[in-house]
Amino acid sequence: MQTLQPHDTLRLDEVKHLRDIFNAQNSKELKVAFDALNASIEISQEDLEIQFNRYFVGPMETVADPFASVYLDNPDVFMSKTTLYVRDLYETMGFTYSLKNVIPEDHLGVELDAYYQLLFLEIAKEITYLSDLRHYFLHEHLALWIPRFLERGLAQSERDSKAMTFILLQLKSLLIRETTTTRSS
Amino acid sequence: MSYSKEKVESILNNGISRRSFLKGLAASGVLTSLPGGILQANEDLNTKIPYVGQKNYQTFRNACPRNCYDTCSIKTYVKDGVMQFIEGATESTYTRGGCCVKGNSYVKRVYSARRLKFPMMQVGGKGSGNWKRISWDYAMETIAKKLLEMKKEDGTLLGAALTKYSGNFGITHYGVEGMFSSIGYTTRLAGTPCWPAGIDAQNLDMGDMWCNDPEEMKDSKFIILWGVNPASNSVHSMKYIYEAKKKGAKVVVIDPIFTEAASKASQYIQIKTGTDGLLALGMAKIIIEANLHDQKWLDANSKGYKEYKAYLDKEIKLDNVSKITGIPLAMIKELALSFAKAKPATVWMGYGMQRHTNGGSMIRAIDALVAVSGNIGKYAGGARYGHLSTWGFNYAALSQTKPEGSVGYTGVSAIKGEFAKESGAKAAYTDRSLNINKTARELLNAKEPKVRLLWVACKNVFSQDFDRNQLIRMFQQLDLVVVADQFFNETAKWADIVLPVATQFEEYDVNVSYWHYWLSLNEQAIKPLFEVKSDVEIAALLSKHMNKLEKGSCTFPQSVDTKVMTIKEFNPGIYEQFGIKSWEELKNGPVKAKAVIPYADGKFKTPSGKFEFYSDKALELFGNALPSYVEVRKPYDKFRMTSPHSRWSLHSQFQNLEWMEDMHPEPYVYINPDDAEAKMVKEGDTVAVFNKQGLLRVKAKLTDNVQAGTVLMYEQWYNNNIYNVNELVDDTSSDMGAFKTGAPGVALHDTFVNFRKL
Ligand code: SF4
Numbered sequence: 001m002q003t004l005q006p007h008d009t010l011r012l013d014e015v016k017h018l019r020d021i022f023n024a025q026n027s028k029e030l031k032v033a034f035d036a037l038n039a040s041i042e043i044s045q046e047d048l049e050i051q052f053n054r055y056f057v058g059p060m061e062t063v064a065d066p067f068a069s070v071y072l073d074n075p076d077v078f079m080s081k082t083t084l085y086v087r088d089l090y091e092t093m094g095f096t097y098s099l100k101n102v103i104p105e106d107h108l109g110v111e112l113d114a115y116y117q118l119l120f121l122e123i124a125k126e127i128t129y130l131s132d133l134r135h136y137f138l139h140e141h142l143a144l145w146i147p148r149f150l151e152r153g154l155a156q157s158e159r160d161s162k163a164m165t166f167i168l169l170q171l172k173s174l175l176i177r178e179t180t181t182t183r184s185s
Numbered sequence: 186m187s188y189s190k191e192k193v194e195s196i197l198n199n200g201i202s203r204r205s206f207l208k209g210l211a212a213s214g215v216l217t218s219l220p221g222g223i224l225q226a227n228e229d230l231n232t233k234i235p236y237v238g239q240k241n242y243q244t245f246r247n248a249c250p251r252n253c254y255d256t257c258s259i260k261t262y263v264k265d266g267v268m269q270f271i272e273g274a275t276e277s278t279y280t281r282g283g284c285c286v287k288g289n290s291y292v293k294r295v296y297s298a299r300r301l302k303f304p305m306m307q308v309g310g311k312g313s314g315n316w317k318r319i320s321w322d323y324a325m326e327t328i329a330k331k332l333l334e335m336k337k338e339d340g341t342l343l344g345a346a347l348t349k350y351s352g353n354f355g356i357t358h359y360g361v362e363g364m365f366s367s368i369g370y371t372t373r374l375a376g377t378p379c380w381p382a383g384i385d386a387q388n389l390d391m392g393d394m395w396c397n398d399p400e401e402m403k404d405s406k407f408i409i410l411w412g413v414n415p416a417s418n419s420v421h422s423m424k425y426i427y428e429a430k431k432k433g434a435k436v437v438v439i440d441p442i443f444t445e446a447a448s449k450a451s452q453y454i455q456i457k458t459g460t461d462g463l464l465a466l467g468m469a470k471i472i473i474e475a476n477l478h479d480q481k482w483l484d485a486n487s488k489g490y491k492e493y494k495a496y497l498d499k500e501i502k503l504d505n506v507s508k509i510t511g512i513p514l515a516m517i518k519e520l521a522l523s524f525a526k527a528k529p530a531t532v533w534m535g536y537g538m539q540r541h542t543n544g545g546s547m548i549r550a551i552d553a554l555v556a557v558s559g560n561i562g563k564y565a566g567g568a569r570y571g572h573l574s575t576w577g578f579n580y581a582a583l584s585q586t587k588p589e590g591s592v593g594y595t596g597v598s599a600i601k602g603e604f605a606k607e608s609g610a611k612a613a614y615t616d617r618s619l620n621i622n623k624t625a626r627e628l629l630n631a632k633e634p635k636v637r638l639l640w641v642a643c644k645n646v647f648s649q650d651f652d653r654n655q656l657i658r659m660f661q662q663l664d665l666v667v668v669a670d671q672f673f674n675e676t677a678k679w680a681d682i683v684l685p686v687a688t689q690f691e692e693y694d695v696n697v698s699y700w701h702y703w704l705s706l707n708e709q710a711i712k713p714l715f716e717v718k719s720d721v722e723i724a725a726l727l728s729k730h731m732n733k734l735e736k737g738s739c740t741f742p743q744s745v746d747t748k749v750m751t752i753k754e755f756n757p758g759i760y761e762q763f764g765i766k767s768w769e770e771l772k773n774g775p776v777k778a779k780a781v782i783p784y785a786d787g788k789f790k791t792p793s794g795k796f797e798f799y800s801d802k803a804l805e806l807f808g809n810a811l812p813s814y815v816e817v818r819k820p821y822d823k824f825r826m827t828s829p830h831s832r833w834s835l836h837s838q839f840q841n842l843e844w845m846e847d848m849h850p851e852p853y854v855y856i857n858p859d860d861a862e863a864k865m866v867k868e869g870d871t872v873a874v875f876n877k878q879g880l881l882r883v884k885a886k887l888t889d890n891v892q893a894g895t896v897l898m899y900e901q902w903y904n905n906n907i908y909n910v911n912e913l914v915d916d917t918s919s920d921m922g923a924f925k926t927g928a929p930g931v932a933l934h935d936t937f938v939n940f941r942k943l
Contacts, residue, residue, distance in 0.1 A: 023223055025318070027317065027318075057316075058303075058305070059683050076842070076843045089197070092206065094211070094216050094219075096224070096225050097224055113223045113224050116220070116222060117219050130215065136190060136193040
C-alpha cells in the first residue's frame with residue numbers, strides 16, 4: 001500500500017466526515033463528525049442536532065430531504081425508481097446493505113458511504129477495478145441530484161443555520177472537486 | 186476525466202456481463218479491502234450472484250383500516266421487498282378489485298417522504314419545533330419513569346390518560362387500550378365522536394345495531410339514502426345502488442346538501458337540516474292513514490305501536506311537517522306512499538344526520554318508519570346504519586389484567602367503547618372515563634389526580650376534537666404528551682415525544698367492516714421502514730422498560746410478534762361465522778360471513794324481545810319513550826355551518842399526499858349564491874367565517890348545492906395550512922350516545938356562524 005499523500009488523506013476524510021454526518025444516529029455522533037470537518041463554528045451538540053433535524057430529518061417537514069428519488073422521481077416519495085437503480089449499482093459494486101428496505105439506498109449518507117468506499121479502494125488500496133463505476137456513480141447520479149438538494153438547503157430563507165450552511169457548502173465543494181478531479185489511477 | 190458510461194451501462198443492463206463482472210470482482214480481492222461503513226462487502230458473491238432478470242411479484246393480503254365503510258380487502262404486489270402497487274382483492278365481491286382514490290395512493294403513503302421515521306423528543310417546550318432524535322429505549326424509559334413517578338406520587342395511575350380513536354381499526358390495535366390496562370387503572374377519553382347517537386337509537390329500538398348486508402341493496406326496490414353520501418364516502422356501495430336502479434328501483438337522496446350521491450339518484454329531496462325525524466314521522470303517518478303499513482308484522486314483532494300511532498295521530502300535523510322540513514306536502518305524500526308500496530324497501534342512514542342535538546331521536550323516527558312499512562327483518566330491506574356483528578374477536582391484545590395492588594377510581598362503571606368492551610370481574614376500582622367529545626375541557630377539569638401524561642394513538646386530536654385554543658392550553662399543562670402516529674400532524678406538533686408507527690403493510694393484523702360482511706387478513710408485506718413500530722410492539726417495549734424499572738408494574742407481554750398477536754384474535758366463533766377452518770385460509774383471500782338477515786326471526790335484543798316503538802329504557806335515559814319530534818338546536822348565529830367529509834381524505838388522513846393535494850389543495854367555504862350576494866361576496870373572495878368559538882379565513886366558492894342559510898366547510902385537515910373547521914365547532918352534545926358508548930356524541934352540524942368579506 002502506498003503512503004497516502006496529504007491531499008489524498010484530506011480528500012478521503014472529507015467524504016468520510018460528510019458521510020458520518022448524514023449517517024449519525026444521535027447528537028454525539030453528529031457532533032464528532034461535524035467537528036472533524038474543522039468547522040470554526042461554535043455550536044452545542046444539542047443545537048447542532050436540532051438544526052440538522054429541521055433541515056434533513058424531521059419530524060416536521062424538512063428543508064431538504066436527503067433522498068435522491070425526491071429530486072429525480074417525485075418530490076414527495078422515496079423508495080422509487082431511483083432508489084432501485086442505486087440498489088442495483090451497489091450490488092454491482094459488490095456491496096450488501098443490511099438496512100435494505102429499511103432506509104432507502106439513495107439516502108445521502110448511504111450514497112456518500114458507497115462513494116467513500118470506492119474512493120478508498122482506489123486511493124488507499126490502489127485497486128482501480130471499480131473506478132469506472134465510481135465515476136459513473138458520480139457523474140450519472142450524484143451530480144444529478146446533489147446540486148438540487150444543495151440548492152434547496154441553501155435557499156432556506158436568511159440561511160438561518162450557520163452550521164447547516166457550512167455542511168452544505170462543504171458538500172458543494174466536495175462535489176465540485178470530485179467532478180473536476182481526474183481519475184485517481 | 187474519462188470513464189466509459191457505455192461499459193458500465195452494459196454491465197448494469199446485461200445479465201451475462203454483469204455476472205462475469207461480479208465474479209471478477211470477487212476474484213480480484215476488492216471486497217476484502219473495503220474499509221467498511223453502512224454498506225458491507227458482499228461475501229456471498231460467489232454463490233449468490235444476483236439475478237438481474239425480471240423478478241416476479243410477491244403478493245400479500247392487506248386490509249384498509251382507516252375507518253371507512255368499505256374496509257377494502259387489498260392485494261399488495263411487492264418486488265424485491267418494495268411495494269409496487271395495490272389493487273382491491275377480486276375475491277371480495279364487495280371490494281371487487283377496486284379501491285378508492287385514497288386506497289390507490291397507498292404506495293405513495295407508505296413511501297411518503299413525510300412519514301415519521303424515528304422516535305423524537307421535542308426539547309425547548311411543546312410547539313418549539315426543536316426536535317432531537319432519541320432511541321426507542323430512551324423514549325420508553327422516559328415514559329416508564331414518568332408513569333412510575335406518577336404512580337408513586339399520586340398512589341394511582343389515573344393521572345395517565347389515553348385518547349385513541351379510529352385512524353387504525355386493525356383489531357390488534359386495541360393493544361393500545363390493552364397497554365393502558367396493563368399498567369393499572371388509568372384515565373380514558375371514552376365515547377366516540379362518530380356515531381354514538383345512532384348506536385343508542387338503534388339499540389333502544391332493536392336491542393342491537395345490525396344492518397343488512399349492503400350487497401343486498403341490488404335487489405331493493407326502493408332505496409332512501411338519508412344523509413349519507415356513498416358516492417364520495419363508500420364508493421363500493423354505489424355499484425349495488427346502481428344495479429338496483431338499473432333494475433327499476435327508485436333511489437331517493439334526502440340531504441340538506443346536494444351531494445355526489447344526490448346527483449346519481451332518481452330523486453333528490455333537499456330537507457331543512459335537523460328536521461329529518463319529523464319527515465320520517467310524517468311519512469309514517471301517511472303510510473298508516475293509507476293503510477299501507479304492515480299490521481301483521483307490527484302485531485307479531487313490535488311493542489308500543491299503539492302508543493306510537495296515537496302520538497302520530499295527535500301530535501304530527503302534515504302541514505307542519507311540510508312547513509318545517511321545507512318539502513312540499515305532495516312530495517312527502519308521494520315519497521311515503523311509493524316507499525310503502527315498494528317491497529323490499531330500505532333506508533340507509535348516514536352518520537351526519539345523527540350529529541345534531543336531536544340526532545338520536547331522528548334515527549329512532551326513521552327506524553320506526555322502516556318498521557311501519559314492514560321492511561325490518563327482510564332481505565334487501567332494513568334500517569341500515571352500521572353493525573358490529575362480525576367483530577367477535579378475542580381482543581387478546583386488549584384484554585390485560587391490572588398489576589397487583591393497582592388503585593383506581595371508585596364508584597363509576599367501567600369504560601365503554603363501541604367496538605370492544607372491557608370485560609372481567611367487577612372490581613373495586615375502575616378506570617376514570619372522560620368524554621372524548623369534550624377532550625380539552627374534561628382534561629382540564631380532571632382533578633385528584635390531575636392528568637399529567639397523555640398518550641395519543643390512532644388519532645389526530647387537533648384535527649378531530651373541538652375547541653383548539655383550549656386544547657393547546659391543556660397540552661401545555663401536561664407533563665408529558667406522547668403521540669404515536671405515521672405522519673407529523675398538528676397533534677404531534679404539541680407533543681413531547683413522537684413515536685413513528687407502522688402502516689398496515691408493515692405489520693400483521695386482521696380487519697372487518699362496520700358495514701359489509703367481509704373478513705380480511707392483513708399480512709406484513711414489507712419490512713418496517715426506518716424505525717417504525719406497530720402499536721402492540723410499542724406496548725411491549727413499554728412493558729419491558731416498566732418491568733426493568735419496577736418488576737410487576739406492567740402486565741403486557743414484553744415482546745410480541747404482530748403475526749402471533751393477530752392469530753390470537755381468532756376463535757371458533759369467527760371460523761364458524763365465516764365458514765373457515767383456520768385463519769390461514771385468509772391468505773387465499775377475504776371471506777364473507779354466512780348470509781343472515783338481521784331480525785328475520787323476529788327476535789330483538791330489547792327488554793321485550795320485540796321492536797320497541799315504546800322503550801322504557803329510552804324513557805329512563807332520555808325522558809322520551811317514543812320516537813318523536815325533537816326540535817333541533819336553536820341557531821345562535823346567522824348561518825348554519827355543516828362540515829361533512831370530503832372524498833379526498835378520511836378525517837385528516839390521506840390529505841397530505843400529493844395526489845390529494847393536486848386535486849383538493851386548499852379549503853373553501855361553500856356559500857349559497859343568495860347569501861353570498863347579500864354579503865357582497867364573490868367567488869374566490871377571501872372571507873372570514875366566525876362565531877363565538879373562533880374565526881377562520883378561507884376562500885369562498887358559490888354553489889346552490891348548499892341551501893340558503895347554510896354554509897359548508899369540509900372537516901378535513903390540509904397540509905401546511907392552519908385551517909381547522911373545528912375551531913368553529915363547540916362541543917355541544919347530541920341527545921344520545923351515553924347509553925352504549927359511554928358518552929354522548931357531538932352535535933357537529935348544529936354549529937352556527939356568520940361570515941364577511943375580507
Ligand atoms: S379508504 Fe375506504 S374505499 Fe378507500 S381503500 Fe380504504 S377502505 Fe377502501
